[in-house]
Amino acid sequence: MLISLTMIACSAASSVADTPLHKWVDMAVGMGSVGFENVAADDAGDAAFARRLYLDLTGMIPSAEQARRFLADRSTDKRARLIDQLLTSPQYARRMQYEFDTMLMERRPDKHIKSDEWRNYLRQSFAQNKPWDQLVSEMLTADGTDEKTRPAARFLLDREMKTDTMTRDLGRIFLGRDLQCAQCHDHPNIEGYLQRHYHGLAAFLNRSYLFTDPKSKQTSIGEKAEGAVKFTSVFTSESDETAPRLLDLPPIEDPPAAEEPYTVKPDKKVRSVPVYSRRLQLAAAMTDPANVAFRRNIANRLWALMMGRGIVEPLDMWHAENPPLRPALLDLLADTLADHDYDIRYLLRELALTKTYQQSSQYNGDAEDSDAAHFAVSMLKPLSPEQLAWSMMQATSLTETTLKDLKAKHLAAGTEDAEKQIDDPLWQEETLHNALKAHVDTFAGLFGVVGIQTSRFDASADQALFVRNGAALQSWIASGGGQLTSRLNMLQPPDLIDEFYFSVFSRPPAIGEIHFVTQFLEQQPDDRESAIRKLVWAALSSAEFRFNH
């Protein structure tokens, strides 16, 4: 099997065949080989596929109507069409905004750039499907002085221009390597994380500093024309000096010193600008094809986004003793993504088309947890705080009720073109988002992790208390909030149960489930509405709802 993998990778790189990437991916995962097929899960089925895809690409579960419509569609290419439809929806850009904001800023509090402006910048970038290398270049180049590009400077500015913080996060987030332990010495446990790697990265940035304009108080990035990076190992006391360099690529030597090294000379009142900027070499060096780590990192992260686990895991711990599970697969993804100009939408589309993605999360035969880790069974993915908030609002029909109110209000206000506007998907997405944003923030505060993000799942007592007893969820479940409870209350089993399952679990109930829910409703002593409220609550707090499966 390993031999064939190498062959696959070679032939894909030369891209002779018209075979699309998703087929190569399935082969590289191991499909077709006997050992793999013995433990591989079945296809997830249309309903599970649709729920999974809506969550991954739009950030929330489908409405009952969307789920039903997809199931009723008899055409054979309906999965591919749904993928294309969702990838071009306004909800896709919002979902990517949330994911990349979390990945890049790790839920840091606002410092110098308003997070709303930054998030809007991200969303616009994903709406236009901006190539990843371009997005990263913008973030590493913007200095905060130009209003137009200022939001992109948040990655650096909100790390307060602290060299250590920026260096560590550049390594982790863009190169998949946490070099922090190599700051003071070659990494004690990880062969290949060298002190010069850390300081080579630091050398791009150590001359740059946070400048605050004395009049406007606006912050931006200034830079000095001198400042060398020297380092000494606390273990061996060996010292070295380094010019900016990315991992083991050649150092980027400064040009011969100019007679006047500054365009704007350093002074307390002005932002100094050197003739030759080391920081401005970073974007090109980072995105240079020679820097393989850059494309492997983003390929690994996009894979993890869809599959629930990186090919290298943790995502920022790539090293010799923690190699990719499928090296050929990762290279295939990384190289093809780079060949496609870092087209994120393309890669996500291909990943969604794989059988690997479309497998069930239920084991077959002798499979075990370790098989899920090897992509033979789909992994459970905990919903992000944002996915959880939106999905709960979607399940209880709060989204639908709110949008209806917003449309009516907009029409009543009598704005020109209002009638046309309310049917515009972008208007709908933005208006609904603004109306319900506060709820999403509440979930992010309670369920989100500030700092290094991991793929591990964590649950705390105060989160469970919030779901059990918190006012927000209770009000959505009450018949005055979302319309789910009152809608169900007007129905009788089995229609009631069918509508309930489609609304919350995006699928029809199995026969056994119709039975058990009917039984529950019959056994409830109090009025039917409170019985329905219990039913909805239990489903929203269930594991089936909490995970993307």
Next chain:
Amino acid sequence: MRRNQGCNPLEHEMARRRFLTSTVAGAAGIGLVDTHAQADQLKHQQKRILQVFLQGGVSQLESWDPKPGTVHGGPFQAIPTSVPGIHISELLPNIAQRMHLLSIVRSINIKINDHEQGRQFMEKGRRVGQFPYVGAVASKYLATPNSNLPGYVHVSSRGLSDVAGGAAFLGAKHGQLKLEGIKPPGNLSAPAGIDAVADASRDKLRLQFNQRFADRRSKAMTEAYDASYDQAAGLMERRAMFEGTASKKDLERYGTHDFGRYCLLARTLLENGAACVKVTHHGYDSHAENFNFHLEQLGEFDRPFCMLLDDLETRGMLESTLVVIYSEFGRTPKVNVRYGRDHWGTAWSIALGGCGIQPGAVIGSTNETGTEVADREVDASHLFHTYLQAVGLDSTAEHDLPGRSIPIGDPATESIQELLV
């Protein structure tokens, strides 16, 4: 060449195995307990930490390292204690009678004079970086598997921001549950219209859904999710714990003011299986009127703390409970023009006792006027190692994390060996 050899992967791996063996064996020995006798035994086996944080920076000169009659000594006297030869400030008369239960470290130099940085260093044992607090580490490795209280609980009258509850990479489960004084945590009561019966029936239904979903699926994450609901239910059942159920006699002993009530709550939490309880006593940042402030503050602190110490001792819990009284730093020897003392990380003290700690000891010293450490200088990373080793954890091992190797304590420093039993 500091501990270079101690950083090689094989050593780490072995240390980690040793570490895991000790904790896993402990957990396996515990199992599920039902009977009283076993529960009692469990109480002795489980180790735990009580942290009393004197927020703002208590003055070492008005507490653990008095220098009466010297240039910076201030107006208060030093008094003898139950340990011959150890003198502490007269502001702590009750503690003085119980000095044989505690020890003092008088030679701390953290080189930090900033509240936030000092606090972070004292909690994490690391100057920089995202590392878990002592309490989160305790929650991860000391909490009994069947405890349905969160492992790390912090009782405080106001909020200090603790990113991720101090859990860092150990995860939300080990972050601190922050209680605003004795007020129950948020969302502790079932919503209006849902009584205990209704709550139980909807929860039963949740479990039925979960059972169906669990069929042929990975259990690791769903079990963690279920466990959070059990913890929530545990807290709801113990709601009374947070609501002034203190007896009249307890209140007479501990006092009815906030800190007294916090100490009572801490006792309850520790008895109920919390792995680390932190109680914060605010208001030691005495830039002005240092002496009046300390007279008042330590007056409030001394008695309730001693009642708690007594109760832990008489209930047989002190030998399994590490008790630490600490701050983010001490206060300057030099008295400023407003009769205040300022931030001082250079030469100050903490006190600790109970589980694993040699009682009645004094570690290190400052010079005659208290302006610098004279002997056995330590910082927060040494203390961090010491706390964990006192409760039987190998702080030189690595955290039990998939795919990452992160030393628990700072590999460049070690514990204060002579303080450990």
